[in-house]
Amino acid sequence: MDSYDVVIIGAGVVGCLTARFLSRYQLRILVIEKESDVGAGTSSANSALIHAGYDPVPGTLKAAMNVRGNSMWDDLAGELDFDFERCGDYVAAIGDEEFQKLFVLKKQGEQNGVPGLKILSPDEIRKRIPNINHDVSGALYAPTAGICDTFAVTIAAAENAQANGVVFKFNTCFESFLMENHQIFGIRTDQGDICCKWVINAAGLYADEVMHMAGSHPEFQIHPRRGEYCVFDPACFQLDTVLFPVPSEKGKGVLFFKTTHGNTIVGPTSEFIDSKDDKAVSIQGLQYLEEQMKKIIPAADLRWTIASFAGLRASGNAVCKNRDVDYTGDFIVEADDSIKGLIHCAGIESPGLTASPAIAERVLQLLRDSGLVMIEKPVWNPFRKRRPCFRRLTNEERNQLIAKDPRYGRIVCRCEMVTEGEIVAEIHAPIAARTYDSIKRRTWCGTGRCQGGFDLIRVVDILARELNLSLEKINKKGVGSEFIVSETKNQGSGK
Structure with a gap:
């Protein structure tokens, strides 16, 4: 059975930023995600706004996390090299x-x-x-x-976390906790059991269900x-x-x-x-x-x-812990008071994106306060550099890139000027793109006027070639969303 210090359930923006912040320490960290890519849930379909913080009710955790989170975005964008x-x-x-x-x-x-x-x-x-x-x-x-690009933030955090030793497992569904005397010692997934000391519940829309599997917060519901x-x-x-x-x-x-x-x-x-x-x-x-x-x-x-x-927002019914504030629908970012080794990040709707770095910061403090020994690594790299975006380069920069790799000279998506070189780079990136939607979110291919009408089959062909798979195996967003059933000649032969 694989063994880790911390397992994070969910590779959305909260889960990936938490992994990135934790990667600074001498810990074995695993992120599991039921989908085939990071940011496939709420993090892939929202307004991508960094809110100032005038909307949340004063005294709520939402308000505190919003304003603290807002102040962290300049440094975060500088370190992880995403647009902000x-x-x-x-x-x-x-x-x-x-x-x-x-x-x-x-x-x-x-x-x-x-x-x-x-x-x-x-x-x-x-x-x-x-x-x-x-x-x-x-x-x-x-x-x-x-403003930012939520998916770009999520992938940047995940790549930086991975570069600092965090392990990601996709297509891995959480099933239950392994506990003894109200102490977590692991989790069960559809891919096998995993031993761990701590679990961070960052399961987005499903965070309430994860809670209930631990016998915790039966009154909490995400609608x-x-x-x-x-x-x-x-x-x-x-x-x-x-x-x-x-x-x-x-x-x-x-x-x-x-x-x-x-x-x-x-x-x-x-x-x-x-x-x-x-x-x-x-x-x-x-x-x-x-x-x-x-x-x-x-x-x-x-x-x-x-x-x-x-997109879907994870609206919860948590009552604000501040007794002076009458508010229902607050964030939950806390260590479970009845289960040792479990931290919940739940009900993270708007302004959840804005608050995400502050939530990650709070999770680290909760782990410290709960007794996890966190020793900084002697070498930790907070920086991640994005890959070239052809349409944003000068002509001189484009020519230099094409000279190094001719695939950057072949336009696949004409609306957004996305090249074959960019697509191939994402397929072989640290957190690799394996589906059409993964390519789309990373490169913006297929998001222009034609909405993939011209590029889709070319991207499918590139994915099949680079992954050494048949065209029938290439899908939109995971198993069950394949584009191609079979070759037309095989249809006539009954295959």
């Missing part, structure tokens, strides 16, 4: 009632320790965002808000909340910031936000559903997006859409 931009965000009010709510948000933010918050007049916000609703009554501006989005063609519309409506009891509302790839996205909806796997985009959801987005930017048109998608 503090573009700021705006909350736009329509009418006097909403305008008064801006002052409530500003006060909340100041209580939470958010710097630089400012109320803008109608003229100021119109000057900054000319196509905003002319009836805008003002806006709250938060300069510390930002999935679906958010639908539309991606706009940058040739039709671009916004150089993040624009929120005034939030409601349903959440932060339908917003417009820029991405690190140049698109503008509108969304999300907010709908509680029963299934933890239902990422379908609905007609009702699109209609709701259209209705809500026009309240902020009346000229916005869903015909600008080149793609739509949905």
Whole structure:
């Protein structure tokens, strides 16, 4: 039986950043993930915003983790070499009632320790965002808000963790705990038993189920909340910031936000559903997006859409531990009080991405406080360098790259100018791409106007060649999502 000091369940952004932070110490660390890649759950479909911290209720763990996490992103981006931009965000009010709510948000933010918050007049916000609703009554501006690519963050953290000794096992489903006298000594997976001293539950939507398998927190439930989005063609519309409506009891509302790839996205909806796997985009959801987005930017048109998608948020019912605060739906980041060797990161919905480095930091402190001996490695490398992105290079840099490897001179995805060289590099990367979606998320191949219409079969062919597999074995996102059934000639022969 394999033996580790710490096993992390879940390779989303929280799990991978926790692994990366832990890799600084002389510990044997394993991350298990039921999917075929990192960041395949909530981390692959969200708004990718780094929130300033004015929205969470003061005194909650959400608020503390949001503001602390926000302050960590500049250093994190510098060390792990991913795109991060503090573009700021705006909350736009329509009418006097909403305008008064801006002052409530500003006060909340100041209580939470958010710097630089400012109320803008109608003229100021119109000057900054000319196509905003002319009836805008003002806006709250938060300069510390930002954007990133959530998957790029997750893969960067995973690669740096692996470079520092962390082991990743994909297609590995957690099944149960191995315990004696309320002390964990291992876990059971569908790939066999694993011995360990500590388990970190970072299972996202399934964190409540992991808890319950330990006989812990039977009252805690995660109710999935679906958010639908539309991606706009940058040739039709671009916004150089993040624009929120005034939030409601349903959440932060339908917003417009820029991405690190140049698109503008509108969304999300907010709908509680029963299934933890239902990422379908609905007609009702699109209609709701259209209705809500026009309240902020009346000229916005869903015909600008080149793609739509949905993600699921892990909305929990945890009561805030601060007795002075009446709030349900807080984060859980704590050592289990009845099971030795178990730490939970649960109910991590928005602002979970923003908070993720702070959550990882808190997990390390919980491990120390619980008695795990953590000795720093004499040599630890906090840096990871990204691979070349052809479309962002100068012509001189492109020519130099092509001279070294001619595959960088062959364009596979014309919309996003992704080359064969980039795809091959990801297939042979430390955390390797093995599916079409893995290539898509790493290179942005297939995300442009044609949505894979021209590149898909070429990427499938490259994957088959580089992995030495038949075309029938190449899939979209794991076993069961294969593209090709068989050769057409075999169909006629009954094979």
